[in-house]
Each structure stands twice: as structure tokens, then as C-alpha cells.
Amino acid sequence: MSGAKVPAISEAVAQQAADWLTVLMSDEAGEQERRDWLRWREMDPEHARAWAHIEAFSQRFGSVHKGAAVQALAGAARRPASGKRRQLLAWLGVAGGAGLLAAQGGARDGARTLLADYRTATGERRDIALADGGMVSLNTASAVNLRFDGRQRRIELLAGEIMIVSGHGAGSDRVGNDAPLVVATREGLVRALGTRFSVRQLDGESRVAVFESAVEIRPLDGAGAPLLLPAGRSATFTRQYAAAPQAVEAYADAWSRGQMIVDDVTLGEFLADLSRYRPGLIHCAPEVVRLRLSGVFPLFDTERILNMLPNSLPVQVRSRTRYWVSVEPAP
Structure with a gap:
């Protein structure tokens, strides 16, 4: 039926499909690996849809980049966490843990993740010092752009999860003492009020957890006042609204250590x-x-x-x- 909505593919299944693509194109793939892949594909209809999406993107890019893509993937498969593997997955619209998206926006998101200022591979964690003396920590499979100048202090979360510690240290005069620290996700803006907090980009929503002070959450298409989220509380939000705050899960910040x-x-x-x-x-x-x-x-x-x-x-x-x-x- 025309106009039927295609069910979304979860982030976890998207990453599994991307990993299987890496396995099958590697020098290590044999009959056992292919049997395991077929078993995985037939295990769930969502797995089959994810793989169909992978194949569609492969064919689209294959007409232009086939030789380069296959060479990059074959080499990356021997180094699963390498930059080349992540680049290829970005071409397919699945890099950075952002998931397989049915819309063309998935390819655009993958390209932006590929070109991000800072990225981490699966299993990698990275700390980035900010120009105002603060710190942003990237969790596994994450990507951010930083915009710190005389007019703004802005972190754009493209994929994954980050922990932010805001600051006004040495050099803060060059980025604007009065500029608010803002984290932008696909769903809206999170404004820091002198704080330590985490933001995670999920499928169709963002999740914020506050460990010190407070933040303001403003959904992109929301109406009314922003949600004030104090320390010890967490909340998810879409482009339209923020859900009711809940207690921060115990040890939610352990990954940053x-x-x-x-x-x-x-x-x-x-x-x-x-x-x-x-x-x-x-x-x-x-x-x-x-x-x-x-x-x-x-x-x-x-x-x-x-x-x-x-x-x-x-x-x-x-x-x-x-x-x-x-x-x-x-x-």
C-alpha cells in the first residue's frame, strides 16, 4: 500500500547488520560465518529489513565507489575498530551507532558523522578539552562537532553519548564568557547552567542525565517554557516534548571512568x-x-x-x- 510507514530499525540491530557486513567482506569469512549470518538474518524480520537496507545502500554507492568501498571494507574488516571501517559504514548511513534509517536522512547523518570534528569507534572512549576550560568525554561510537568562538559555546552531538563538564578556564575570554554552553541533538537543545551532565542520541529521541547543578531542555518543535532538569534527574525528549523527569540511574556515569x-x-x-x-x-x-x-x-x-x-x-x-x-x- 502506498504511503505505508516503514517500521524503524533499532540502533542495536543496525549495528549488528553493519558488523555482519564487515565480517562477510573480510578475508576471515568462511562457510561457518556465512551460515551464522544467514541464521542471524532469518532470526527476526527486523534483521532481514536491516540487511535489505544495507544491500540497497551498497548498490547505490557501488556504482560510484565500488572499488574503493570494497577495498576499504576488506582492509577494515581485519581491524574492526579502524577509521576505514567507520568511514565505509558512514557511506552506508550506519556509522556512529546512529542506526539504519529508512529515510534519505540516514545517509546525510552518516556523512556528517564521518566528517565530525571528533569521533570514537566501537569500544573506544575519548576526552576532549574545551576552550573554556571544560571537558567533553565521548562514549563508544560517538561523534561531535564543536563550535567555540566569540559568539557561542556549542556542542553538536551527531551520534552516541557524551559527558560534559562546563567551565570558564584559561582562554574562556576568547570564546565569550557570557555565551551559554549548549548541546544540540537531532531533537532539540540542552543548555547547561554550570553543571556536569550527559546527553545520549537515541532513535527518535535524546536522553539527558544531570549529575551536578541543572540544565534546560528545549525541544526543537516544542511550545512553551523549557524543562528545567535539576541534579539527580534524567529525562528523554523528542522534537515535540520532554517526558516527565525520573531519577538518574545508579552508576549512569560509570562509563566516563x-x-x-x-x-x-x-x-x-x-x-x-x-x-x-x-x-x-x-x-x-x-x-x-x-x-x-x-x-x-x-x-x-x-x-x-x-x-x-x-x-x-x-x-x-x-x-x-x-x-x-x-x-x-x-x-
């Missing part, structure tokens, strides 16, 4: 969050998805985290390939 801290969460929730920090797919068997765990884990070594799971839970970790890990009941 290179840690993943959980307290009595399900194994399924834990692995879903962990998958943001490593390329490929982490599958959790239904028999163990509701097991619960707590702990402090180092995000710089996701392989070590997975290998530690059998020490505290009745599970086994099987690596079908370097990109496909399955957590299953212990034998």
Missing part, C-alpha cells in the same frame, strides 16, 4: 548494554536471560568481562566467530 557498574540487573540487560562496547553480536539464550548479576567491570576489555561470567553464573560463553558470541546455560 571506563567502568560498567551494575546492581542486580538481568543478564539480558547486562549483555545488551555490553554489546555497545564491542563489534559483532552477543546472543543471550532464553534459558539464562533472566539470571541476575552485580559487579564492577572494566570496559576496556569486553573479552575479559565475558570470560568472567561463568565464575558467577551457571553459564558458558561460546565464540562461534570473533564477531558472534553466545551466552548459554552451563553444561
Whole structure:
């Protein structure tokens, strides 16, 4: 039916599809990898739609960049976190964790992410000193543009998640002491009121968590006064409105210290969050998805985290390939 709305593809499935594209074009891909890929594609209709989108973009760019794209992807597949791999995924409209978008805007977002001032690969974290003495930390698969001059202090979040510590240190006179610090997302603006806070770009919405002082949230197409969000509260917002504030999740800022801290969460929730920090797919068997765990884990070594799971839970970790890990009941 013409005019039917195409269901959105989630960020997690988009990244899985991009990772499978990397695997299949690598020198390491064999019959087992292809069987695993087919199993993944047939596992869920959303997986099939994501792969169809990948193929459509591949064909579109193939007519112009086919040789260069294949060469870049083949080399990048041997280095999953490399800049070349991220560039190719950006050409396909899936870089930076922004997700596969059905609209043409997905390609534009991918290109902007590719050209961002600062980016991080999957599993990478990076701290950037700001001209006013503050700091912005980029979480995994994130991208930002910075605009600090005599008229503005502006951070444009293109993909992923950032932690901001505002400041007026040495050199702040060159960027304008009176200019408010603003974070721009696809859904609107977050204005800092002397604070430490995080902003995450999700599919169709942005999420803000405040750890010190307060921020103002102004949706792009919203009417009325901005939402004042104080310390200890978080909120999501779309282009039209901001949702009711909630308490900040415990340890929500742990990633900025290179840690993943959980307290009595399900194994399924834990692995879903962990998958943001490593390329490929982490599958959790239904028999163990509701097991619960707590702990402090180092995000710089996701392989070590997975290998530690059998020490505290009745599970086994099987690596079908370097990109496909399955957590299953212990034998």
C-alpha cells in the first residue's frame, strides 16, 4: 500500500547488520560465518529489513565507489575498530551507532558523522578539552562537532553519548564568557547552567542525565517554557516534548571512568548494554536471560568481562566467530 510507514530499525540491530557486513567482506569469512549470518538474518524480520537496507545502500554507492568501498571494507574488516571501517559504514548511513534509517536522512547523518570534528569507534572512549576550560568525554561510537568562538559555546552531538563538564578556564575570554554552553541533538537543545551532565542520541529521541547543578531542555518543535532538569534527574525528549523527569540511574556515569557498574540487573540487560562496547553480536539464550548479576567491570576489555561470567553464573560463553558470541546455560 502506498504511503505505508516503514517500521524503524533499532540502533542495536543496525549495528549488528553493519558488523555482519564487515565480517562477510573480510578475508576471515568462511562457510561457518556465512551460515551464522544467514541464521542471524532469518532470526527476526527486523534483521532481514536491516540487511535489505544495507544491500540497497551498497548498490547505490557501488556504482560510484565500488572499488574503493570494497577495498576499504576488506582492509577494515581485519581491524574492526579502524577509521576505514567507520568511514565505509558512514557511506552506508550506519556509522556512529546512529542506526539504519529508512529515510534519505540516514545517509546525510552518516556523512556528517564521518566528517565530525571528533569521533570514537566501537569500544573506544575519548576526552576532549574545551576552550573554556571544560571537558567533553565521548562514549563508544560517538561523534561531535564543536563550535567555540566569540559568539557561542556549542556542542553538536551527531551520534552516541557524551559527558560534559562546563567551565570558564584559561582562554574562556576568547570564546565569550557570557555565551551559554549548549548541546544540540537531532531533537532539540540542552543548555547547561554550570553543571556536569550527559546527553545520549537515541532513535527518535535524546536522553539527558544531570549529575551536578541543572540544565534546560528545549525541544526543537516544542511550545512553551523549557524543562528545567535539576541534579539527580534524567529525562528523554523528542522534537515535540520532554517526558516527565525520573531519577538518574545508579552508576549512569560509570562509563566516563571506563567502568560498567551494575546492581542486580538481568543478564539480558547486562549483555545488551555490553554489546555497545564491542563489534559483532552477543546472543543471550532464553534459558539464562533472566539470571541476575552485580559487579564492577572494566570496559576496556569486553573479552575479559565475558570470560568472567561463568565464575558467577551457571553459564558458558561460546565464540562461534570473533564477531558472534553466545551466552548459554552451563553444561
